[in-house]
Amino acid sequence: MVIYYFFKVLFTLIYKILFRYTVEGEHNIPRTGGVIIASNHLSYLDPILIGISMKRQAYYMAKASLFKNPLISWFVRIFSIPVDRESPKPSTIKEAVKILKEGRVLVLFPEGGRSRSGEIGGGKRGVAMIAAMSKAPVVPAYIEGTDRALPRGAKFIRPVRVRIVFGKPIEIQSTESSRDYQKRLAEEIMEHIRKLKMH
Secondary structure, X not given: OHHHHHHHHHHHHHHHHHHOOEEEOHHHOOOOOOEEEEEOOOOOOHHHHHHHOOOOOEEEEEEHHHHHOOOOHHXXXXXXXXXXXXXXXXXXXXXXXXXXXXOOEEEEOOOOOOOOOOOOOOOOHHHHHHHHHHOXXXXXXXXXXXXXXXXXXXXXXXXXXXXXXXXXXEOOOOOOOOHHHHHHHHHHHHHHHHHHOOO
């Protein structure tokens, strides 16, 4: 998509100038096939950081309210699936699995929202459900610094260094689909993200 690559070049330039961002482990993202990128979430800056840090085009699961924002709704609609965080719909999961089955990259924030403390919290079952249904590998990602660059409630961006680390893919081989399995898988994914903090 021409518009995607236009914005990718634009935001890459902006992030280089403002945040001098660095990327580690991008080679861990498979070059083909459906892939889930599962990352911690600190700031509104995170989705763009992930998108410009990989060679492949990214699609996102975004909270439904962003689709009503007159400033960015047109952009969000092109690259995102709306998610009602209060009452997720089965159709949302099916759409996410469809994207992965089509061989695309889907970005998820398993915590379900931005961290208030900066610490990595627990993962919601949604990421595990999508991984188990699609059998797509999950690449854990750890973001650092965006909470200082644009904290919750802040009106202005600060020029702070940020970085992102991509870990090795987690292969989904189990045929389990129980609620307990989904909880275990979600926590396993979050543990992989936590380990990247020490990278």
